[in-house]
Amino acid sequence: MSARASRDSTALNATVVTSQKVREGRADEYQRWQDRTNAAAREFEGFVGAEVYPPGAGEANEWVAVFRFSAMDYLTAWLNSDRRQELLDEAHELFEGPPTQEVLQGGSPAQPAPQVVTAVISHEVKPGCEEGFLNWQEKTLGEQEKAPGFMGSELFAPVAGVQENWVVVFRFESREYLDNWLGSDVRKKLLEEGSRYFTSYDVRKVGSSFSGWFRFDHGEDRSAPPNWKQAMTVLLALYPTVMVLNLTVGYGLEKLEIREYIGLFLSNVLSVSALTWLLMPTVNRVFAFWLVPARVRTRRAQVLGIALVVFCYLVFIGVFGMITGQIW
Incomplete structure (x- = not known):
């Protein structure tokens, strides 16, 4: 506007x-x-x-x-x-x-x-x-x-x-x-x-x-990243969190024969806590150059942010593929 x-x-x-x-x-x-x-x-x-x-x-x-x-x-x-x-x-x-x-x-x-x-x-x-x-x-x-x-x-x-x-x-x-x-x-x-x-x-x-109280529509920033960037960064933090919990806590709960719906609730509590207080703040700081709208002033910064997030996806997929023995 x-x-x-x-x-x-x-x-x-x-x-x-x-x-x-x-x-x-x-x-x-x-x-x-x-x-x-x-x-x-x-x-x-x-x-x-x-x-x-x-x-x-x-x-x-x-x-x-x-x-x-x-x-x-x-x-x-x-x-x-x-x-x-x-x-x-x-x-x-x-x-x-x-x-x-x-x-x-x-x-x-x-x-x-x-x-x-x-x-x-x-x-x-x-x-x-x-x-x-x-x-x-x-x-x-x-x-x-x-x-x-x-x-x-x-x-x-x-x-x-x-x-x-x-x-x-x-x-x-x-x-x-x-x-x-x-x-x-x-x-x-x-x-x-x-x-x-x-x-x-x-x-x-x-x-x-x-x-x-004001949206400040004249600027490039809307005080929050666009939804697609938020989704990409949440996935970046959520995927390794869920995998680590499945390989550790999930395995332990299975051994203790805890009912599945209770085990799932406990896993969700741990994953949400890790995301809220540990992983998402870290991701937001590392990718601030790409997430904060006021800082994204060039196409190069935009492309670089997307490329780094996708690269991290691939690294996590490769690492967990090797850990589970299902890389191929």
């Missing part, structure tokens, strides 16, 4: 990302207040979820709160409610200045990804420069996709009467990758070019992927 296509999204989900700079030494009070705020939001119709993210290392005590509702009407009812205003008035002394917020309409649910960091960038676009801004944004996305660790982005258009700025949300595999992109020469040149189209922009970093 292109940035331009995202502008026309008909998804009804609505999210507000609020950034609040908490005064030094008042973080505990803020968290208690935020808990009450989250509880108040839950009472409103259409509430989906709320999350709070503390400041990252070296950041200026800036907390980010994210609220999601099932539709824009429900979100605006919460934002404009007397109850929320009462809570904001109550916490006035906790903040160094008024909170800033971006309202995002759309975004498809996806699976969460550990270690991911998200950036939320709000742009105040000059009147009449929307088309140029979109073209610039697509060019920026093209460069961003080349950056190490990039996992995807979404562009959110202004919401009439609620949110005037254009907001882009993108994520990287780690804070280091994100910081490298934000400080890169390529991005600096792009910002110089983009200054023709927007008067200001604001960047916030969140140490999360919003628990998978």
Whole structure:
């Protein structure tokens, strides 16, 4: 999906990302207040979820709160409610200045990804420069996709009467990758070019992927390998596991004359445990260059990954064929 296509999204989900700079030494009070705020939001119709993210290392005590509702009407009812205003008035002394917020309409649910960091960038676009801004944004996305660790982005258009700025949300595999992109020469040149189209922009970093609240369709990554790769790697770990258990535990259970259905259950417990805590983590690390979508940037890497998995299949088949004496 292109940035331009995202502008026309008909998804009804609505999210507000609020950034609040908490005064030094008042973080505990803020968290208690935020808990009450989250509880108040839950009472409103259409509430989906709320999350709070503390400041990252070296950041200026800036907390980010994210609220999601099932539709824009429900979100605006919460934002404009007397109850929320009462809570904001109550916490006035906790903040160094008024909170800033971006309202995002759309975004498809996806699976969460550990270690991911998200950036939320709000742009105040000059009147009449929307088309140029979109073209610039697509060019920026093209460069961003080349950056190490990039996992995807979404562009959110202004919401009439609620949110005037254009907001882009993108994520990287780690804070280091994100910081490298934000400080890169390529991005600096792009910002110089983009200054023709927007008067200001604001960047916030969140140490999360919003628990998978956005699919980030603009990137090559969907935060998980395609199903066929998952199937290939599971088979790679499952086949030797089952063979080893059959040749060892299975033989022992047969000697003990344990009933077949009980023996099969015990074997499954062992195989699932081995896969979950030992073999699949190892396979995922070894084949990360091929499994993690953001890292597969060339056809050569794609072919190499497939070839290595198939080679391992053949090795296992040969080894177990010799062990069982059935190689020919």
